[in-house]
Amino acid sequence: xxxxxxxxxxxxxxxxxxxxxxxxxxxxxxxxxxxxxxxxxxxxxxxxxxxxxxxxxxxxxxxxxxxxxxxxxxxxxxxxxxxxxxxxxxxxxxxxxxxxxxxxxxxxxxxxxxxxxxxxxxxxxxxxxxxxxxxxxxxxxxxxxxxxxxxxxxxxxxxxxxxxxxxxxxxxxxxxxxxxxxxxxxxxxxxxxxxxxxxxxxxxxxxxxxxxxxxxxxxxxxxxxxxxxxxxxxxxxxxxxxxxxxxxxxxxxxxxxxxxxxxxxxxxxxxxxxxxxxxxxxxxxxxxxxxxxx
Amino acid sequence: xxxxxxxxxxxxxxxxxxxxxxxxxxxxxxxxxxxxxxxxxxxxxxxxxxxxxxxxxxxxxxxxxxxxxxxxxxxxxxxxxxxxxxxxxxxxxxxxxxxxxxxxxxxxxxxxxxxxxxxxxxxxxxxxxxxxxxxxxxxxxxxxxxxxxxxxxxxxxxxxxxxxxxxxxxxxxxxxxxxxxxxxxxxxxxxxxxxxxxxxxxxxxxxxxxxxxxxxxxxxxxxxxxxxxxxxxxxxxxxxxxxxxxxxxxxxxxxxxxxxxxxxxxxxxxxxxxxxxxxx
Numbered sequence: 001x002x003x004x005x006x007x008x009x010x011x012x013x014x015x016x017x018x019x020x021x022x023x024x025x026x027x028x029x030x031x032x033x034x035x036x037x038x039x040x041x042x043x044x045x046x047x048x049x050x051x052x053x054x055x056x057x058x059x060x061x062x063x064x065x066x067x068x069x070x071x072x073x074x075x076x077x078x079x080x081x082x083x084x085x086x087x088x089x090x091x092x093x094x095x096x097x098x099x100x101x102x103x104x105x106x107x108x109x110x111x112x113x114x115x116x117x118x119x120x121x122x123x124x125x126x127x128x129x130x131x132x133x134x135x136x137x138x139x140x141x142x143x144x145x146x147x148x149x150x151x152x153x154x155x156x157x158x159x160x161x162x163x164x165x166x167x168x169x170x171x172x173x174x175x176x177x178x179x180x181x182x183x184x185x186x187x188x189x190x191x192x193x194x195x196x197x198x199x200x201x202x203x204x205x206x207x208x209x210x211x212x213x214x215x216x217x218x219x220x221x222x223x224x225x226x227x228x229x230x231x232x233x234x235x236x237x238x239x240x241x242x243x244x245x246x247x248x249x250x251x252x253x254x255x256x257x258x259x260x261x262x263x264x265x266x267x268x269x270x271x272x273x274x275x276x277x278x279x280x281x282x283x284x285x286x287x288x289x290x291x292x293x294x
Numbered sequence: 295x296x297x298x299x300x301x302x303x304x305x306x307x308x309x310x311x312x313x314x315x316x317x318x319x320x321x322x323x324x325x326x327x328x329x330x331x332x333x334x335x336x337x338x339x340x341x342x343x344x345x346x347x348x349x350x351x352x353x354x355x356x357x358x359x360x361x362x363x364x365x366x367x368x369x370x371x372x373x374x375x376x377x378x379x380x381x382x383x384x385x386x387x388x389x390x391x392x393x394x395x396x397x398x399x400x401x402x403x404x405x406x407x408x409x410x411x412x413x414x415x416x417x418x419x420x421x422x423x424x425x426x427x428x429x430x431x432x433x434x435x436x437x438x439x440x441x442x443x444x445x446x447x448x449x450x451x452x453x454x455x456x457x458x459x460x461x462x463x464x465x466x467x468x469x470x471x472x473x474x475x476x477x478x479x480x481x482x483x484x485x486x487x488x489x490x491x492x493x494x495x496x497x498x499x500x501x502x503x504x505x506x507x508x509x510x511x512x513x514x515x516x517x518x519x520x521x522x523x524x525x526x527x528x529x530x531x532x533x534x535x536x537x538x539x540x541x542x543x544x545x546x547x548x549x550x551x552x553x554x555x556x557x558x559x560x561x562x563x564x565x566x567x568x569x570x571x572x573x574x
Contacts, residue, residue: 032376033376033379078543079543082546082547083546089376090317090320090322091546093322093376093379094322094499094500094542094546095542095543095546097496097499097500098500098538098539098540098542098543098546099539099543100539101496101500101535101536101538101539102536102539102540102543104535105533105534105535105536106536108535109533219492219493223383223387226380226383227380227383227384230377230380234376261391261394261395264387264390264391265387265388265391265392268383268384268387268388269384269388271380271381271384272366272381272384272385275369275370275373275377275380275381276369279369279372279373279377
């Protein structure tokens with residue numbers, strides 16, 4: 001039973017991590033908070049709702065990635081392009097918040113304010129298997145595998161490709177990168193596409209696991225990923241992954257030991273504690289963390 | 295009917311002002327809903343359960359909210375950038391869960407029994423707090439606030455204790471929000487923790503942004519427009535978040551300081567500097 005709860009926690013932790021990676025990528029490159037991000041995450045579930053009756057699950061994942069990515073590029077265009085300076089942090093947060101508000105309201109208008117059920121999965125994905133006396137759902141294993149594949153792929157892109165090198169250069173200093181011939185605008189768009197696409201996939205995964213999609217997920221689950229990002233350390237992908245998995249397991253354990261009513265509190269209290277004791281985040285490394293002291 | 299709408303306009307003006315005060319020192323807060331809840335529950339407990347008169351209960355509630363703000367704000371306000379946004383979001387969720395689990399405050403079922411909030415009291419609160427904020431705006435403290443907001447490094451070099459000034463602004467905002475919460479609670483006479491959702495905090499910030507972030511009167515205009523217009527125009531009530539979000543977005547794109555903004559010297563200086571930074 002406990003092992004099952006821990007696997008549950010790992011699955012939701014990996015979803016936190018996918019969304020938190022998106023926050024952290026944009027913080028790393030632009031030093032801005034993207035408040036449309038949680039709503040793109042929420043929208044991923046609705047992409048699944050539309051796509052799943054017509055295509056296999058893999059196709060739905062691809063579609064969620066592309067639709068989420070395009071939403072991300074639109075976010076960059078509408079809410080961030082005009083507000084690039086260091087002084088515009090607050091403005092960018094507000095404009096992306098306003099855009100997220102519009103997105104949520106449009107979802108309300110199209111699909112209603114109540115949660116909707118996804119079409120049930122068929123075939124081997126809906127089955128489960130037993131191992132060492134613990135029951136594991138195949139779906140959970142698939143979700144975990146997809147998420148680790150995505151994280152590994154993202155790491156590969158950032159560490160070993162031309163675009164990844166450019167992203168790291170812009171994160172270090174966009175002015176210097178521009179002088180060296182990097183197209184900063186293109187890099188920003190790529191980062192928004194990748195991060196929002198991943199968030200949208202995470203939203204689809206959450207929808208698959210819970211069998212429902214709900215328009216409120218952005219401001220509950222999605223914002224928690226923001227706290228996860230702060231715990232892991234801003235601009236640090238490894239920190240986002242580790243903190244996400246840790247928080248997911250911690251929440252599952254609290255639920256297991258009957259503290260479920262306080263479950264919402266866990267991640268935020270942990271974040272405030274982290275800000276108090278180690279403000280740069282648990283795993284923060286590099287220049288980004290050091291610049292933030294007054 | 296009209297009295298109801300005016301009452302909620304007053305509350306929203308107070309809330310928008312509470313965001314304005316903390317933004318004066320450059321810190322954006324998404325916890326005004328939480329401070330409103332603190333003010334509402336604390337003053338409600340003092341009046342309904344302990345039989346205290348309204349005015350001292352309000353004062354005590356404001357002090358409690360300000361102390362909570364100072365405690366949570368201190369770690370975040372030492373840091374530059376977006377940490378306060380994160381800490382205040384966290385506070386909003388924490389306060390809500392705590393209220394849901396405090397049984398002597400009614401827990402998840404809600405808390406009731408307060409009475410006596412009405413339009414004249416709300417108008418009086420708006421007048422008193424407006425007067426205080428106006429006095430602030432012509433006092434030397436306003437210039438200290440401006441310095442901290444425009445460039446904290448320069449302010450620190452001038453001998454200003456940046457963290458302390460930010461704490462003062464943030465706590466004052468919390469106190470004003472708690473007054474609004476007290477009025478709300480004593481008017482509704484029954485509140486539940488979910489009345490103070492994170493969406494409330496977000497809306498309040500946008501009221502102020504819509505009106506203009508660098509003067510006192512913009513908050514009045516923004517809160518009045520967004521509270522009163524949807525009551526009388528059906529289309530606006532149906533599409534409220536979209537219209538609201540789109541107008542805030544357009545405003546930020548084409549008039550970044552808000553509807554009622556006059557440009558102070560510091561704003562011009564800011565534009566000059568950001569051009570320099572693009573080159574550097």
